[in-house]
Amino acid sequence: MKAAYALTIASLGFILGACSHDGHNHGEKSVEENHEHKHADEIILAPEDASRFGVETETIKLIQFNRAINVTGELTSPATSTNIVTARTSGKITLRGNIVPGAEVKKGQVIGSISASGFEGGDPSEAAAISLDAAKKELDRVTPLYKEGIVSQKDYMAAEAAYRVAKASYSGSKGGSTVTAPANGRISRLMVSQNQFLSAGDPVLEIVGTRNLTLKANLPSKYFKLLPEIISAQFKTPESNNIWDISKMNGRLVSGVNNIVTEGGYIPVQFDFENTENLAAGTYADIYLVCQQADSCIALPKSAITEELGTKYVFVKVDDHGYQKRLVTTAGSDGERTVILSGVNPGEEVVTQGTVFVKLAQTKNVVPEGHSHNH
Known part of the structure; x- marks a missing residue:
């Protein structure tokens, strides 16, 4: 996998480097000669190269975004299962x-x-079987005598009771029982x-049971006032990069605001859901508790955001060949999208997939032949 990735990076470097040449029949133009046509902060990546390396973009727009609280928790089995x-x-x-x-x-x-074979006192099941056999024989003996009036009703009822007790004591398996x-x-x-x-x-x-699971989230008590607003949850586990949405798994909130019990400074928030993805109880979970209150804002996929030394950036597509690295300020996330407070505007086009290749192109100070900007 590492070798394939290295080959891909090397291929991208070759392609980007090749963009500075126009063939044997044309004079080569150096980076310095084209520099006046290129913005100082612009990254050049030809459309065909962007397509080849899976670079995808999304037009920014305001969306209704539910506030989410990032907490920890685990998957457990419902008590009923x-x-x-x-x-x-x-x-x-x-x-x-x-x-x-x-x-x-x-x-x-x-x-x-x-099996109790070989233990002092013998096998209780075997003893019970012997008692049952004896009780049945006695009942079989007195039944016709009772009908003929030879045996009293009291003796008959005693034999019948002894048989029922012996039958109840017998496990159904001579020599032991099965689990x-x-x-x-x-x-x-x-x-x-x-x-x-x-x-x-x-x-x-x-x-x-494996059909249903409970998602138990540990909500810090400082978020107590937001408890009535929590309506759903999304979570991920260490074993997968997938983000599971409770609302898409027939999930429901089972811990209400009227029965709050604080455990060590945390409030347990629990959801029951159908285990359609064969998840295992006892698994740690990174959880986003989704609140009812929605705000209109810019929220970009987490894959669009890159981080360098604690500073976050996105790549904005400015034209067919050009991209711009843009500093952004982020806020909350629901596990899939992150709120952007500043740095980009609605209507701009931002890279959501293939950011690593745009970032690599940033190190190649090359402008494709004939590409210029007159802004």
């Missing part, structure tokens, strides 16, 4: 393969098995180790 799987019986657990945190599981999938996933999801925590002894009711693992 979290399941703790427990052991149904006591014994040693044997986990199936690939049962690790992060693994996907399906509803009904067998996670492992529990299964109660729903589709992802294993978030594994609470046991292979061959660990468990008692009935002990937690085995935690499964979180």
Whole structure:
């Protein structure tokens, strides 16, 4: 990738350098001879070269821009989609393969098995099976006798109750029990180790649903008064350059202004949304909380803005061949666009893609043959 990028830069330098020559049948004009026709701060890049290197522009106009507050946060699983799987019986657990945190599981999938074989006291499931078998035989014995009036109703009801108790105690599997996933999801925590002894009711693992996620933003308490204005959010994760828009993922604000709880100087602002992009719970997020109040202003794509030693610039296209580096003052951002307070005006054309090549052209003090400006 680096080699390809270096080749591209070298190619651009060659193309820009070639612009100063007009062939063997024409006299060459030096940069100094053309300097009087070129603005001192103008960058020259031929249209065909700009197209070749993906330079794109946008005409500046005033737009309605929602104020956004940049905060940090994380993706979590909604409480309603979290399941703790427990052991149904006591014994040693044997986990199936690939049962690790992060693994996907399906509803009904067998996670492992529990057996008490070899432990003092024997297998409770096996003992329960024996008790159930004995209770059923006793019930089968007294039922016809009760119908004939030989056995009293009290004895019959006692046999029936004993059978029901034995049936309720039986796990359904002689020699142990199985552990299964109660729903589709992802294993978030594994609470046991292979061959660990468990008692009935002990937690085995935690499964979180993957269909929905919660975006939890940590809003500094100094923005408390803006809380009622927050209507949506955009966010990005370290794993991707994409900016996800909650409003496009069936997201909704779930933390209201009436149940505010401050946590260490921060107010948690939460959105539930459909996880259509297969994002993982527990992921850090850089979040832009979008407010309802909209202002008419200039807001340019973040890709249009370059920074040098803390100073921000954009490249304005002044004609077919010429660009101008323009100092700008910026304000807030919603993650995709940044507000411009000064430096450019509506109607001007600004570079939004390929700024690196325009910047490189700035170092080539070359004017294409026959190109001049009479302003």
